[in-house]
Amino acid sequence: MGVYWLSRGVAVLADRGAAVGRSTILEWPVPFSSEATMSRFIVRRFLSVIPTLFIIVTLSFFLIRLAPGGPFSGEKKLPPEIMANIMRKYHMDEPLVKQYFRYMGDVLQFDLGPSYRYKDQTVNDLIGNAFPVSVMLGTMALGTALLLGTIVGITSALKQNKWQDYAAMSVAVLGISVPAFVVGPILMLIFALKLKWLPTSGWLSSRAGALTLIMPIITLMMPYFAYIARMSRGSLIEVMRSDYVRTARAKGLKESVVIRKHVLKGAMLPIVTYLGPAFSGIITGSVVVEQIFVIPGIGRIFVQSALNRDYTVIMGDVIVYSIILIAANFVVDILYGLLDPRISYK
Amino acid sequence: MPSIDKNNDRATNEFNQYVKPVSLWADAWKRLRRNKMAVLGMWIVAIYMVVTFGAALLPFKSYTEQEMLHINLPPSFKPAGVVALGRLEERKVELEAAITRSGRADLKQDLTRIENEIIQLKGEVDTDPKHKRVYILGTDYLGRDMLARTIYGGQISIMIGLIGTLTAAMIGIVLGSLGGYLGGWVDNLIGRFVDLMYSLPYMLVVIIIMSMLPTGSNSIFVLYIAIAMISWLTISRVVRGQIISLKNSEFVEAARSMGAGSGRIIFRHLLPNSLGIIIIYSTLQFPSFIMNESFLSFLGLGVSAPRASWGTLVSEGVQGMQLYPWRLLVPAVSMTVFLFAMNFLGDGLRDALDPQSKNRN
Numbered sequence: 001m002g003v004y005w006l007s008r009g010v011a012v013l014a015d016r017g018a019a020v021g022r023s024t025i026l027e028w029p030v031p032f033s034s035e036a037t038m039s040r041f042i043v044r045r046f047l048s049v050i051p052t053l054f055i056i057v058t059l060s061f062f063l064i065r066l067a068p069g070g071p072f073s074g075e076k077k078l079p080p081e082i083m084a085n086i087m088r089k090y091h092m093d094e095p096l097v098k099q100y101f102r103y104m105g106d107v108l109q110f111d112l113g114p115s116y117r118y119k120d121q122t123v124n125d126l127i128g129n130a131f132p133v134s135v136m137l138g139t140m141a142l143g144t145a146l147l148l149g150t151i152v153g154i155t156s157a158l159k160q161n162k163w164q165d166y167a168a169m170s171v172a173v174l175g176i177s178v179p180a181f182v183v184g185p186i187l188m189l190i191f192a193l194k195l196k197w198l199p200t201s202g203w204l205s206s207r208a209g210a211l212t213l214i215m216p217i218i219t220l221m222m223p224y225f226a227y228i229a230r231m232s233r234g235s236l237i238e239v240m241r242s243d244y245v246r247t248a249r250a251k252g253l254k255e256s257v258v259i260r261k262h263v264l265k266g267a268m269l270p271i272v273t274y275l276g277p278a279f280s281g282i283i284t285g286s287v288v289v290e291q292i293f294v295i296p297g298i299g300r301i302f303v304q305s306a307l308n309r310d311y312t313v314i315m316g317d318v319i320v321y322s323i324i325l326i327a328a329n330f331v332v333d334i335l336y337g338l339l340d341p342r343i344s345y346k
Numbered sequence: 347m348p349s350i351d352k353n354n355d356r357a358t359n360e361f362n363q364y365v366k367p368v369s370l371w372a373d374a375w376k377r378l379r380r381n382k383m384a385v386l387g388m389w390i391v392a393i394y395m396v397v398t399f400g401a402a403l404l405p406f407k408s409y410t411e412q413e414m415l416h417i418n419l420p421p422s423f424k425p426a427g428v429v430a431l432g433r434l435e436e437r438k439v440e441l442e443a444a445i446t447r448s449g450r451a452d453l454k455q456d457l458t459r460i461e462n463e464i465i466q467l468k469g470e471v472d473t474d475p476k477h478k479r480v481y482i483l484g485t486d487y488l489g490r491d492m493l494a495r496t497i498y499g500g501q502i503s504i505m506i507g508l509i510g511t512l513t514a515a516m517i518g519i520v521l522g523s524l525g526g527y528l529g530g531w532v533d534n535l536i537g538r539f540v541d542l543m544y545s546l547p548y549m550l551v552v553i554i555i556m557s558m559l560p561t562g563s564n565s566i567f568v569l570y571i572a573i574a575m576i577s578w579l580t581i582s583r584v585v586r587g588q589i590i591s592l593k594n595s596e597f598v599e600a601a602r603s604m605g606a607g608s609g610r611i612i613f614r615h616l617l618p619n620s621l622g623i624i625i626i627y628s629t630l631q632f633p634s635f636i637m638n639e640s641f642l643s644f645l646g647l648g649v650s651a652p653r654a655s656w657g658t659l660v661s662e663g664v665q666g667m668q669l670y671p672w673r674l675l676v677p678a679v680s681m682t683v684f685l686f687a688m689n690f691l692g693d694g695l696r697d698a699l700d701p702q703s704k705n706r707n
Binding site for chain 1: 663
């Protein structure tokens with residue numbers, strides 16, 4: 001699971017995908033022992049999100065505050081009186097616990113506070129501007145990965161053990177093995193600097209327009225494309241050998257109908273469930289890509305604020321990322337049950 | 347039917363021929379050897395390990411030694427002095443052409459400087475042993491040997507991968523088998539904790555930790571711990587699942603009926619039977635540790651100078667990639683080949699060790 005990112009980096013994402021796709025035995029059961037119905041499951045699962053978020057916010061708050069250094073401990077030493085004024089302005093002269101409750105109160109009202117670094121912007125502004133960029137990039141990358149991945153996966157499953165299969169699967173292993181920060185610069189070197197076909201960096205607003213999207217999307221989608229290709233190949237091969245497909249063939253259905261109506265429908269389940277972790281991975285995973293191609297998304301903001309110790313921005317970013325992650329896991333859990341009748345919510 | 351001949355205690359097959367008993371491991375080894383890509387991967391990984399960890403004993407140049415006359419030399423089999431001289435002469439020709447074309451007098455100064463350098467270098471090239479060095483993979487922006495830097499960078503990257511994998515496996519095995527074997531509230535507690543950790547944007551937390559470290563602290567050690575904390579989650583789930591599916595099996599019941607205690611059952615019966623799947627997941631996670639570390643180093647939050655991991659080298663290479671592409675390509679390709687090999691090896695091990703995949707492709 002590629003920052004997640006960046007992996008939880010790519011491979012870990014892939015691992016989670018594997019765990020998700022492979023078998024339900026790997027899933028820690030949700031400890032609701034009663035025979036809960038679907039809707040009750042959803043409500044309960046939703047409620048369990050609240051303490052998780054609470055713990056994450058608390059943990060990161062104290063982690064960040066206990067670390068030495070702060071947003072104002074720059075190269076230039078400020079006179080103590082000015083320092084004291086700044087501290088008072090941001091309530092940083094108060095005891096940590098009081099600051100914590102103040103912050104939690106603000107967060108509950110969806111106010112992530114002012115940025116310490118960018119004086120005229122609030123964290124809400126910063127994230128509000130950057131978030132759509134990351135979501136757009138992530139959605140396009142995931143869409144491309146899904147489309148190409150399934151096409152390649154289906155092709156190699158149908159041409160199993162022929163050269164097409166070997167070629168496709170080698171590309172897939174390459175996609176999983178090569179990290180984004182290697183793919184990105186090498187693409188940039190070849191297509192932007194040597195061949196001069198594409199602009200090196202920037203985002204939409206610059207003159208090159210949509211061309212700026214191509215390399216970031218390819219870089220970001222690679223591991224997911226590769227993983228989806230491998231997964232769809234594997235599950236297609238498995239489904240093609242199953243009894244119900246044999247039955248469909250025995251009924252005398254045309255091969256194309258068997259593939260379209262019976263095989264694909266069954267084989268796509270693990271891929272749909274993989275989309276949850278993949279989405280959160282790709283959103284958070286864009287940190288490196290945003291860094292390489294200078295894209296104004298939340299990933300870039302995050303790295304900068306971590307380096308600047310811009311407390312409130314880091315916290316805001318962590319909260320946004322956690323919500324994405326939790327939401328993705330949540331959706332996957334529900335999709336499981338909707339798509340596979342063998343899984344019950346116990 | 348395969349059966350056991352009671353008289354001499356040897357296994358026979360359906361044609362009543364004796365068959366040698368084959369252990370799981372021997373069987374898996376046979377299957378692994380048949381997988382050409384996995385064998386290739388294994389060899390590559392072995393070579394990397396020998397070269398990187400034996401680097402101090404092998405005749406490589408120092409990775410810290412800087413040589414200002416040898417800055418940014420391209421890969422070549424010729425001695426460094428000759429390469430540097432050739433480059434200076436090329437620049438001299440370019441400058442002369444530029445001067446005649448544009449008539450810019452200010453370039454004359456540069457020309458005299460380069461001519462002086464050429465004269466100086468010509469005088470040294472045959473006498474000074476440092477100009478006899480051969481940089482087959484070129485040098486970096488401080489005139490350090492890229493080959494040596496990449497090898498020592500690999501040492502750090504692979505080390506982090508190994509330590510991360512081992513730590514993750516240890517934590518994962520302990521918590522996974524506790525949860526799986528004991529069940530009940532222990533299992534729920536561990537399960538909730540794992541869920542919580544999964545919802546944590548983990549690398550973000552690592553980035554925060556790394557960026558908050560006071561300068562000069564031992565960042566490699568923190569990095570080891572931070573990275574190891576990521577990946578025990580998957581292993582613990584896998585081990586737990588395996589233990590649960592095994593703990594009610596007949597052989598465990600047999601052991602229990604003979605009076606074996608929980609410890610003995612876990613360590614002598616359950617864990618050895620889960621070892622295969624632990625090895626599979628560890629091998630598959632190994633590259634992800636290396637990627638995580640390199641990712642942090644790429645952002646400038648990982649290993650600090652003078653030590654460098656593959657990620658540091660790649661990020662240094664990116665800076666001058668237009669003029670000096672080998673500075674990016676050498677570490678990037680070395681790292682990719684290793685990760686590629688690890689992934690093939692991991693896939694091969696999975697096919698060889700996972701009985702369920704026996705009949706799969």
